[in-house]
Amino acid sequence: MAVTDFDPFSADTIENPYPFYEALREEAPLFKPRGADCYYLSRYDDIKQVAMDPERFSSNIVAILLAGGSGRLSTFVPPRLPFTPPDVLAIQDPPIHRIQRKIATAGLGKGFVDVLEPQVRELVDEHMDEVLAGGEVDWMDAFAFRIPITLTLDILSIPRDDAMAVKSWADDAIALLSGVNTKWELARKLMKGFGFVKWCRTQFEEAEARDPQPDFLMGALIDAVREGKMRQSEAAATVMQLIIAGSDSSASLMGSMVRLLAQNPDVQEELRAHPELVPNFVEESIRLESPFQGHFRQTKVPVELHGEELPINSRVMLLWASGNRDPRKWPDPDKIDLHRAGLRQHLSFGHGIHLCLGAPIGRMEGRIALEQLLERTDWVELGEGDFPHRKSVFVRTLERLPIKVHRKKKAIVHDL
Numbered sequence: 001m002a003v004t005d006f007d008p009f010s011a012d013t014i015e016n017p018y019p020f021y022e023a024l025r026e027e028a029p030l031f032k033p034r035g036a037d038c039y040y041l042s043r044y045d046d047i048k049q050v051a052m053d054p055e056r057f058s059s060n061i062v063a064i065l066l067a068g069g070s071g072r073l074s075t076f077v078p079p080r081l082p083f084t085p086p087d088v089l090a091i092q093d094p095p096i097h098r099i100q101r102k103i104a105t106a107g108l109g110k111g112f113v114d115v116l117e118p119q120v121r122e123l124v125d126e127h128m129d130e131v132l133a134g135g136e137v138d139w140m141d142a143f144a145f146r147i148p149i150t151l152t153l154d155i156l157s158i159p160r161d162d163a164m165a166v167k168s169w170a171d172d173a174i175a176l177l178s179g180v181n182t183k184w185e186l187a188r189k190l191m192k193g194f195g196f197v198k199w200c201r202t203q204f205e206e207a208e209a210r211d212p213q214p215d216f217l218m219g220a221l222i223d224a225v226r227e228g229k230m231r232q233s234e235a236a237a238t239v240m241q242l243i244i245a246g247s248d249s250s251a252s253l254m255g256s257m258v259r260l261l262a263q264n265p266d267v268q269e270e271l272r273a274h275p276e277l278v279p280n281f282v283e284e285s286i287r288l289e290s291p292f293q294g295h296f297r298q299t300k301v302p303v304e305l306h307g308e309e310l311p312i313n314s315r316v317m318l319l320w321a322s323g324n325r326d327p328r329k330w331p332d333p334d335k336i337d338l339h340r341a342g343l344r345q346h347l348s349f350g351h352g353i354h355l356c357l358g359a360p361i362g363r364m365e366g367r368i369a370l371e372q373l374l375e376r377t378d379w380v381e382l383g384e385g386d387f388p389h390r391k392s393v394f395v396r397t398l399e400r401l402p403i404k405v406h407r408k409k410k411a412i413v414h415d416l
Contacts, residue, residue: 003028009180014391017293018334021322030306038296038315039305044323044330044347046305050297051318051351057297059354060093097353103230104238104357107220108155113360119154120368123147128372132407136383139401144254147365152246155361156239157214158203169196170247173240179393200240204232217242242358248397249291250362254369255398256289257282260336261370262382262403267336272374280338282366287346288336289396290321295350320347321396379406 006013006020013020024031024042031040041047050057127143134142149167153160173196175181176189207218214222221238224230230238261268261281271277299314310316324346325333331340349356356362373380383402390397 003031004034008033008393011391014180014393015389017321017393018325021319021325024319025322025326030308038317039310040294040317040319041305042319042322042326044326044328047318047320047323047347048351050305050316051347051354054094054353056300056303057316058093058300059097059295059297094353099229100234100238101353101357103220103224104217104242107217108357112216113364116151116155116361117364117368120147120151120365121372123150124365124368124372128369128376131373132376132405134405135407136402136404139258139403140251140255140398141400143369144251144258144398144401147254147369148250149243149247151250151361151365152243155217155246156203156242157207157216157218158239166199166243167247169193169199170244172196173244174248174395175390175392177394178391180391197236197240200243201233201236204236204239208232245356246358246361248395249356249358250365252289252291252395252397253282253286253362253366255401256291256396257285257366257370258373258380258403259382259387259398259401260285260288261373262380264336267338268380270338271370275371275374277338278370278374279363279367280340280343281336282363282370283343283346284336284338284340285366286348286363287324287330287343288334290324290346290348291396292348292350293321293392293394293396294319295354318347320350323347373405375408377405377407380404381406 001019001023003020003023006023008020021042024040029041029043029046031042032038033040041050124147127146131137131139131142137143145167146164149163149170150160153163153166158166172189172192176186176193181189204218204221207214208222208225213219218239221230221235225232225235261271267281271281294317297316297318299310299312299316302312303310303314305316323329327333329345349359349362381404383404385400385402387401388399390399
């Protein structure tokens with residue numbers, strides 16, 4: 001099919017966008033959809049080039065894709081209001097981005113992943129018990145949606161009590177970017193989001209007043225505010241952004257990982273025979289099913305790409321998920337290859353100065369979850385029913401994933 005035969009917003013394209021991405025890469029690596037005010041960039045090397053060029057391409061853009069009907073694409077930039085969160089991290093440019101990232105990185109600290117691993121194992125063990133007890137379960141509801149939000153709240157020193165309610169707020173925030181909203185739907189979701197903004201500010205204020213002061217990330221944000229390196233509103237916005245990203249991207253990985261495991265019995269057999277290959281499978285899962293399909297950049301100056309002059313303030317969507325399947329970079333790109341060279345060179349965690357802060361944590365969550373699932377079962381297969389993805393051109397997350405688990409009579413459990 002030709003590029004122009006695809007409707008980026010149709011249910012079929014959203015459920016399986018990869019034929020569309022292939023057409024883009026081969027026919028129109030820089031493509032402006034009909035009626036659009038943004039471009040798609042789809043080849044691996046092009047995406048890396050733009051991601052590594054913050055001098056000419058800004059990340060400081062809050063643009064939301066809207067469905068215009070009949071395959072049309074438009075973007076909407078919400079107005080700046082006094083109670084909206086300020087720009088932080090993922091949508092901030094240097095030099096402010098450098099300051100904010102340094103604060104967040106200090107909050108995680110050197111060796112933070114190693115410190116966190118026993119806590120992740122405990123969480124995984126607890127929820128894996130529930131999965132195995134069921135025999136046939138919805139993996140997303142019973143496991144994948146629960147682990148990341150709980151861990152994210154722990155990292156931020158926020159009580160777990162309302163974890164799934166917070167997850168619902170984060171999901172609503174992500175739905176703003178789905179690309180299938182009409183303007184009226186978008187307005188309703190924006191209004192709901194203000195409650196989440198207020199909650200994040202309250203959580204930061206309560207943590208700031210706590211004695212003793214929280215450790216790790218929340219403590220680093222509190223210190224930055226007290227030292228005048230960051231405004232309180234920026235710290236609260238950082239809390240919100242970390243909850244949104246942390247609660248969804250790892251859940252997306254856990255869902256895609258187990259779906260691919262169940263759909264590829266030869267791969268499952270190899271992993272059971274060679275569990276040392278689990279980290280490689282995690283990387284292949286992330287590459288094949290990028291949790292975030294793409295992110296925007298905006299030109300600061302006129303830029304030429306593929307022979308076309310892009311004027312200043314042009315919006316470009318970097319399609320990470322397309323670059324991850326570009327045969328110019330990846331031999332046999334649609335195949336799971338546990339021995340592939342350069343496994344970590346995918347774009348699923350972004351690239352350049354905006355490389356995802358939580359990438360090591362996401363990798364660890366995925367690795368431990370899969371190790372436990374393989375150790376404590378003889379086989380995993382798909383259950384009854386379908387397993388659709390959320391209707392979004394921005395994120396790639398399964399709504400549900402029915403699986404059947406055949407547990408071992410004598411499980412191997414980590415000694416904590």
